[in-house]
Amino acid sequence: MQQPYESTRPGTPAEPLVPASARVLVVDDDPTVAEVVAGYLGRAGYTVDRADDGPAALARAAAHRPDLVVLDLMLPGMDGLEVCRRLRAHGPVPVIMLTARGDEDDRILGLEVGADDYVTKPFSPRELVLRVESVLRRTRPAAQARTLSSAGLTLDQAARRATKNGAELALTLREFDLLAFLLRHPGRAFAREDLMREVWGWDFGDLSTVTVHVRRLRGKVEDDPARPRLIQTVWGVGYRFDPQGREAG
Secondary structure, X not given: OOOOEOOOOOOOOOOOOOOOOOEEEEEOOOHHHXXXXXXXXXXXXXXXXXXXXXXXXXXXXXXXXXXXXXEEOOOOOOOHHHHHHHHHHOOOOOEEEXXXXXXXXXXXXXXXXXXXXXXXXXXXXXXXXXXXXXXXXHHOOOOOOOEEEEOOEEEEOOOOEEEEOOEEOOXXXXXXXXXXXXXXXXXXXXXXXXXXXXXXXXXXXXXXXXXXXXXXXXHHHOOOOOOOOOEEEEOOOXXXXXXXXXXXX
């Protein structure tokens, strides 16, 4: 039977670039996977909680709010998608999905419910630690965070709060990062590869991740998501933020 992770030589992962006090909840019904993932995260300096099903994960999260959740999609009883929805109902928390499926629809479903990233089994535990580090680093306020304002949108980067014409926007952590990046670069077209690198911090990955997040973000910031004026598609290139909200040509 194929291992759900790739074997690696024992060793200590690279020094994390986020505070070691960060708490990570690992949710997987396979004890071998959970033990390996928890071991690598622990050696990287994270505080690790474990749960083997959905109800246990929700109980752990309620008792000790995690800074990030590593969540298996295929869980007994309550699947990872439902766990993610319920976690998000109590406030924003970064989620990295683990999936053994190769079907793109399953990965997109995870992103649609607000997962910030996903890793397909079999995976390298070291790569997972790097992804955890990347997500946490990008969801923590910058030392010199500032407010961004354009086209009726206001982003308080320190508080990670977004509004449109004064009304609160319910953005996921990654949607916030994507919108902040676009607001910092008005009028400039970015390829999906550029956005994957600049917002997600990865030089490789499934570009449908970007597509899904752009679609979700349009649904929250556009007056008519079917005819987006702020986040425009530049055919053959990618996406561009137009602060004037002009009709795309």
